[in-house]
Amino acid sequence: MKFSYYPGCTLKTKAQELEKFALNSAAALGVELEEQKEWQCCGAVYPLAEDEIGTKLSSVRALAEAAQKNEKLITLCAACHHVIKRVNEDMKTKDDVKNKVNNYLQLAQDYQGEAEVIHYLEMLRDEIGFDKLAEKVTNPLTNRKIGAYYGCLLLRPAETMNFDDPENPSIIEEFIKALGATPVKYPYRTECCGGYLSLDNKELAQEMTDNIMKSALKNEVEELVTACPLCKYNLENKNGKIAISYFTELLAEALGVKE
């Protein structure tokens, strides 16, 4: 199984663990992730304005390269996934964006949304299968009560992201179960952590993460996993009682490739 792989800037700096454990695990699962050459930062937030073209170009470059290789494009960071997936949707459905982007990029062949972007978790669920993953677990995480923190960017907007039920998702819980641990559902697992508000409105971001952590604690969550570096930062910022890790770290641990 071979995929094109888009890492994103944060994975090369503050969130190296997210990537390291993902790559180790992929190797253990027999999945080849080939990092794209000369990838560029996705911009971290999807450009919501209808008239923004320039900020979508880096995503299209990544998409076009994957399409050209005829490979699915795998992402790891929730923000990168969100941006690239939505830009891809624009390239499929908005003629105006498609024409302007192609005029600007002058690729060998026009890009029209042919590539498929999947998140690493979707790769585990849909390409490998959680049942098959469970069979490969050598070090089951028995007796650990783990909560999934989904955040916003993987789930919403639901129709474009098409990741899971936006209000009542289950993919990470199923993932936790496949690793031998006990998933704990708590009501705030899809509520926003504040995201980039932690830069400019720390107080509000803190209030938002507080609500999430309270909900997790009340429901006896012992550890939390996430796929987003910014969520992890926001949740950790205010927390001491619950350990927060990337989902890939759990995966590597269960597959016995953590070191």
Next chain:
Amino acid sequence: MGRMKIIPDAKKKELQQILEISGENVKDCMQCGKCTAGCPASSSMDILPHQVIRLLQLGQLDKVANSQTIWSCASCFTCTTRCPRNIDLAKLMEAVRLTIIRSKGSSRLKADDVPGKIDPKMPQQAIVSGFRKYNK
């Protein structure tokens, strides 16, 4: 206090611009308030999400542009996903922010401010996002 003028002539162009940038139609809103009811950031908003749409319906742009609300919105898309009228309020918030920061010298976040706002653990993602959201 003077009485409100619905969609004042002086604001028509700007309103049109906001609607075009967002690609949304505020007339679809029935003021059910579901956006507000589920907004995780509403506690720090001076006007609530459903009021933002109402004020846009009425063309009261200054009240929206001068609000704290548009800067409290975290673009989490909770309202977008739940709206029974298919309105993407996150896009409208963005359009209002852009009409402000696109005018010269109006960036909310200046490069000089950044060192005071970050800490060693903060991921790049936050800084890049902040620049994209608050600066042009």
Next chain:
Amino acid sequence: MQRIGVFVCWCGTNIAGTVDIDQVKQAAEKIPGVVNVQDYQYMCSEVGQNLIKNAIKEQKLDRVVIASCSPRMHEATFRKAAKSAGLNPYLVEIANIREQCSWVHKNKEEATEKAIALVRAAVAKATLNTELVPGEIGVEPRALEIGGGIAGIQTALDIAEAGYKVDIIEKTPSIGGKMAQIDKTFPTLDCSACILTPKMVDASTHPNINLYTYSEVEAVQGYVGNFEVTIRQKARSVNADKCTGCGICTDKCPSKKAESEFDEGLRKRGAIYIPFPQAVPNVPVIDREECLKFKTGKCGLCERVCPSGAIEFNQEDTLVTQKYGAIVVATGYDLINLDKFGEYPYTEHPDVITSLEFERLTSAAGPTAGKFLRPSNGNKPKKVVFVQCVGSRDKSSRGKTYCSKICCMYTAKHAMLIKEKYPEIEVYVFYIDVRTPGKNFDEFQRRAVEEYGVNYIKGMVGKVFPEGDKLQVHGVDALSSETLIIDADMVVLAAATKAKDDAQELGRKLSISTDANNFFTEAHPKLRPVETHSAGIYLAGACQGPKDIPETVAQSSAAAAKAIGLLNKGKLVNNPCVSQVDEQICSGCLACTKMCPYEAISSQVIEVKEQGKIVKKTVAHVNEALCQGCGGCTVTCRAGALDLKGFMNRQILAEVDAICL
């Protein structure tokens, strides 16, 4: 040469405002064959009609062209006038200079030119019109009612009372429908069962009514007055003639895992069961998916305990075919599935319920014997939150764009039912708009607010967070623009109504159409609200659109009146504008039989003389009773052997020639 009269209508200013009537008249006078031209302000009025009648008599007209509105509007009126003056009505031709001319044009000169062209075409066609005489078909004096809810029951009773036989087909094991599940009815709060169950009994005992419960429509053939319907009676596994309804089998059945459909899953039922105590007929049915005998071959306890030997495990579905003159469709509605509304954790939490479940929870015959208790722990709730418009007026892919119409009233009813029994329970209703038009309806809803102290909050609920044994309801009061959190014990969701999932399938069998929301389409939204586009098929109740009980019953009686009117005729005139086959030309390829959407064309073998010898030849044959005159066959026929009476190929071509002059 024909003697044609042309009558130009002003339609007030509708036509005369855009079309120069004088010019049209002058042009008409010059057309060969036209001997008389007149105009009038309102040709459809009595004065206008007399103008035509007199001209027919005095001028000895043998063709009439009326330049007016669409033939859909007044063709029948003018044909009738011509007939009374002694002219065959099919010698009348309409030139539509309103809908197809004055209404769609602004420039008077251009509109006048077009009106003249349309008159020319109509005259050209009229010249070739021939006298047509409609035939007669019989009407089977028996009606079929599809659906045994309150709509079906009411219609059937009305038709039966008028002296005609009626069969009711009901899909489930008992008649009664949704109304049987309801506790009290608005706006009077009288007991639903008390007013419905006597009607159910009346229907089952009426000498003119025959029930096919646990049955479905398999196939429909035929046409108005002469439908032939095949009914599938599903295997009940119980012989209804032998069963006494003693109930021993249902008591003894060891399998009690199935969820009661009648109690909306709030109670379990056996594999052999009677849906509810007042069911009609009071005969159990075996759910073969649940029955141990069918699943494992073991058990058979019901057969052993039945004192009358009524259990028949080897029963099979049976097909019955019956002729009907009229069909009334009354298949009702359902609630949408709430799986996609994860923000209201209906699928996750037992204390989040639908309004229909609420009905069962407050019903004295329900699973809690009418005590209003939390499904999760059996405790009395302290705070109950109602959320309206869950999926109604919702343009997203999760919901329905329409207003479900009944929710505002039943929610007010629910709120009052709680307050009546337990005044100390706090009740909150989140709404977008309160819509209560109807006799005594608004007063009813206001009573909930003013007398019972129900807290109406204009706004929606964003999300319900289950926290401990409470449900944290995050909402907004849009009027004060304050967000709020209510620590509720129960949340009741007014789920949107929807058409039955199999409405389209049934519609296809009946050749009746459904709208974008799968509700059956009435023939005209104002003037023909209970008819369909298929003659002899009528609509009653919520299968046509969301409706409350009073409206449903009113519509049911209306549908009954229409059906009775049809059955009472005994004979019907059919449209003489049907296809005919020129057997000389027909090559017997039968392409027309495949094309015909009404199965009106079959093949027949005839004997013809060919070069002195008698030879057999296959040709197409039109059943004039089935033919709807669509003309599809005439353009399919490569040999040109088919022609539509009243719209012959040469008539159409004459019109085209006249327009292209």
